[in-house]
Amino acid sequence: MYIILFGAPGVGKGTQAKRISREYGIPQISTGDMLREAVREKTELGKKAEAIMNRGELVPDDLMLNLIRERISKPDCAKGLILDGFPRTTPQAEELSKLMGEMQLPPFTCIEITVPSETIINRLTSRMTCSSCGKDFNPVFTEVPTNMKCTKCGGAIITRSDDNKETIQKRLNVYNEQTAQVKYFYKDKGHFFSIDGDRDVSEVYTSINDILHRLR
Numbered sequence: 001m002y003i004i005l006f007g008a009p010g011v012g013k014g015t016q017a018k019r020i021s022r023e024y025g026i027p028q029i030s031t032g033d034m035l036r037e038a039v040r041e042k043t044e045l046g047k048k049a050e051a052i053m054n055r056g057e058l059v060p061d062d063l064m065l066n067l068i069r070e071r072i073s074k075p076d077c078a079k080g081l082i083l084d085g086f087p088r089t090t091p092q093a094e095e096l097s098k099l100m101g102e103m104q105l106p107p108f109t110c111i112e113i114t115v116p117s118e119t120i121i122n123r124l125t126s127r128m129t130c131s132s133c134g135k136d137f138n139p140v141f142t143e144v145p146t147n148m149k150c151t152k153c154g155g156a157i158i159t160r161s162d163d164n165k166e167t168i169q170k171r172l173n174v175y176n177e178q179t180a181q182v183k184y185f186y187k188d189k190g191h192f193f194s195i196d197g198d199r200d201v202s203e204v205y206t207s208i209n210d211i212l213h214r215l216r
């Protein structure tokens with residue numbers, strides 16, 4: 001099962017991807033998490049990406065494609081995977097499709113999650129994230145541990161450097177201008193579903209699960 005969770009920042013892709021990963025035993029590949037790790041580890045990629053990410057812009061396609069090519073070639077992707085945050089441009093979608101062909105893997109199915117932009121802004125301005133495993137904590141939905149330690153891995157809970165009002169607005173503009181159109185790549189091939197993400201996390205998961213059952 002090769003799934004893309006698609007949608008603007010803050011629609012809940014990461015939360016849903018983690019649950020699908022757990023329940024279906026396939027890896028979640030979040031390019032945002034991979035880049036943040038590269039920034040923390042001060043790799044060449046991390047050094048190139050850091051300022052771009054803090055501005056809320058997109059990291060160049062060639063760097064992203066190298067990253068994704070290397071990750072998808074790993075053995076844990078042989079039975080399926082969930083992409084969260086990739087592709088974000090049409091060239092990324094085209095190259096991903098070529099790569100899947102070369103690797104003799106099935107095409108991706110794209111599941112779009114939609115949420116009104118006011119709700120997204122409210123969610124992201126209050127979001128906190130584990131700096132180690134990427135788990136999200138949001139006081140709007142659940143209590144944040146008072147010791148600010150992640151309940152999953154014990155890592156420090158922080159506010160992401162791009163989760164401030166100005167950068168959030170920039171990321172939403174970038175999504176509308178460069179990413180939203182990517183869905184037509186999958187729509188044209190008939191590999192596209194769209195669901196309402198402005199609901200309880202478990203209701204959204206049920207809708208995704210229904211689609212995944214139909215694909216099996």
Ligand code: AMP
Binds near residue numbers: 035053056059085
């Ligand atoms: P995310 O955690 O998915 O919100 O991604 C955080 C930031 O990482 C984005 O605002 C971009 O700067 C960068 N990024 C993540 N995925 C991609 C991608 N597929 N293409 C370009 N930049 C990306």
